[in-house]
Amino acid sequence: MKLTGDNCAVFGIIKQNDCVEDIYKGLDFLQHRGQQFCGIATFNGNRIFLITHYGQVRNTFSSQELDSFKGNMGIGHVSLNERQPMMWQGAVGEIAVAFSGNIINREDLLTEMKDRGEAFYHGLNIEIISKLIMQEKNIVAGISKLSEKIYGAYSLVVLTHEGIYAARDIYGFRPLMLGEKSGTYVVSSESRAVQDIGISKCRDVMPGEIVFMSKDGFETKKQLESHRRAHCAFEWAYTASMDSKIDGLYVQEARNNLGKKLAERDLKEGGIKADLVAPVPLSGIGHALGYHMFSGLPYQEVFLYNRYADRSYTQLTQDARERMAQNKLSVLKYATMDKIIVLCDDSIVRGTQIKNKVRGLKNAGAKEVHVRVACPPLMYPCDFGISTRTYEELVARAYIPEGDITTFDQLKGLEAWIADKIGADSVKYNSLEGFVSALNIPRESLCLKCWDGKWPMDKHK
Numbered sequence: 001m002k003l004t005g006d007n008c009a010v011f012g013i014i015k016q017n018d019c020v021e022d023i024y025k026g027l028d029f030l031q032h033r034g035q036q037f038c039g040i041a042t043f044n045g046n047r048i049f050l051i052t053h054y055g056q057v058r059n060t061f062s063s064q065e066l067d068s069f070k071g072n073m074g075i076g077h078v079s080l081n082e083r084q085p086m087m088w089q090g091a092v093g094e095i096a097v098a099f100s101g102n103i104i105n106r107e108d109l110l111t112e113m114k115d116r117g118e119a120f121y122h123g124l125n126i127e128i129i130s131k132l133i134m135q136e137k138n139i140v141a142g143i144s145k146l147s148e149k150i151y152g153a154y155s156l157v158v159l160t161h162e163g164i165y166a167a168r169d170i171y172g173f174r175p176l177m178l179g180e181k182s183g184t185y186v187v188s189s190e191s192r193a194v195q196d197i198g199i200s201k202c203r204d205v206m207p208g209e210i211v212f213m214s215k216d217g218f219e220t221k222k223q224l225e226s227h228r229r230a231h232c233a234f235e236w237a238y239t240a241s242m243d244s245k246i247d248g249l250y251v252q253e254a255r256n257n258l259g260k261k262l263a264e265r266d267l268k269e270g271g272i273k274a275d276l277v278a279p280v281p282l283s284g285i286g287h288a289l290g291y292h293m294f295s296g297l298p299y300q301e302v303f304l305y306n307r308y309a310d311r312s313y314t315q316l317t318q319d320a321r322e323r324m325a326q327n328k329l330s331v332l333k334y335a336t337m338d339k340i341i342v343l344c345d346d347s348i349v350r351g352t353q354i355k356n357k358v359r360g361l362k363n364a365g366a367k368e369v370h371v372r373v374a375c376p377p378l379m380y381p382c383d384f385g386i387s388t389r390t391y392e393e394l395v396a397r398a399y400i401p402e403g404d405i406t407t408f409d410q411l412k413g414l415e416a417w418i419a420d421k422i423g424a425d426s427v428k429y430n431s432l433e434g435f436v437s438a439l440n441i442p443r444e445s446l447c448l449k450c451w452d453g454k455w456p457m458d459k460h461k
């Protein structure tokens with residue numbers, strides 16, 4: 001199964017003076033959510049001005065380009081797969097639209113809309129979303145319509161001449177939050193982009209909520225009925241930055257708890273005589289700290305992170321991912337030599353990256369490497385905007401081709417098989433129950449499809 005949507009992030013701001021520098025900073029802080037495309041659109045008091053690029057914000061926007069943006073309000077986007085924002089003229093006026101998520105029934109919608117005579121540039125998700133919004137008499141009605149037409153996940157921003165609309169799908173798959181301070185109003189996929197431009201008062205956009213931002217503040221224009229929440233549990237374990245807070249839960253707190261659960265399991269199963277616990281940077285840091293706090297094992301970095309390398313998981317091809325994975329970490333030999341190491345990581349997708357890490361540590365003289373994984377084994381692809389694409393890419397599926405892990409013996413069998421495959425002395429995962437209890441969010445408010453295969457809504461035919 002090939003999916004079309006991918007990890008990405010949105011940002012929007014209204015303030016009393018020029019806003020482009022804040023959008024640039026906001027996108028820079030959201031860059032971990034997608035590095036392939038970036039874009040900024042501002043309203044200069046007369047018209048909307050838009051520039052998009054292939055590449056990262058910091059490497060692509062020149063100072064001349066940034067100087068050419070004028071205006072007190074605007075939106076931005078970073079993405080793995082689609083060039084956004086997109087600008088449109090219609091009965092609702094001139095708008096620019098950006099979204100984060102994935103439309104699962106994209107092909108059906110495209111066919112239906114083409115049959116009605118609509119034309120598309122490339123048939124991208126963002127084109128479908130924009131056109132659906134513009135078909136209605138106003139933006140609120142257009143965004144409301146999305147919940148009837150779109151099967152999938154979306155957090156979006158719409159820049160108009162009057163202000164910015166922000167909305168989240170009725171399940172709240174992807175995060176979206178609001179922040180304000182002294183006449184500045186911000187919407188962002190993650191709170192880190194807000195706190196790092198000096199804004200402290202924040203709240204989440206509710207699933208199904210449509211908010212209008214203007215120079216006068218936030219106004220909830222509509223609250224669509226939301227039968228259940230389905231916050232992506234993978235956000236806390238991997239996708240989001242550790243300094244963010246999503247739907248009331250700090251990412252750092254979640255990762256510490258997940259690490260503690262791993263240490264708890266080791267203790268229950270007889271303990272482990274190790275010299276140190278170490279993270280796979282960056283997303284393994286919170287997990288390793290949690291393991292350290294519970295076990296009392298010294299915390300030590302064994303890899304130096306190359307801050308100039310891209311995040312490997314969000315590269316488009318397997319080759320690019322593996323090349324990047326090799327480039328981004330170097331082993332700290334002094335910390336590693338003759339040591340028994342507990343190595344914490346967020347998840348194992350394909351297994352190639354963790355295999356390289358274990359090999360690197362062993363080559364540097366580590367006596368033993370015991371891998372501890374915060375997420376339970378990934379058994380199902382994501383359909384809601386995270387780039388886990390096919391069953392074939394999930395290493396756990398090579399061991400259990402069908403069905404779920406239902407017994408502890410099955411889990412132990414998989415762990416021993418993966419340990420052998422990646423050259424580790426042992427591998428242990430959190431169980432799904434342990435994972436959910438570490439997040440401390442009701443199970444029925446989470447999307448856990450990566451692990452249990454259950455669709456949070458009725459399955460699309």
Ligand code: SF4
Binds near residue numbers: 231381386447448451
């Ligand atoms: S399938 Fe997995 S990655 Fe996708 S939204 Fe659900 S929990 Fe998140």
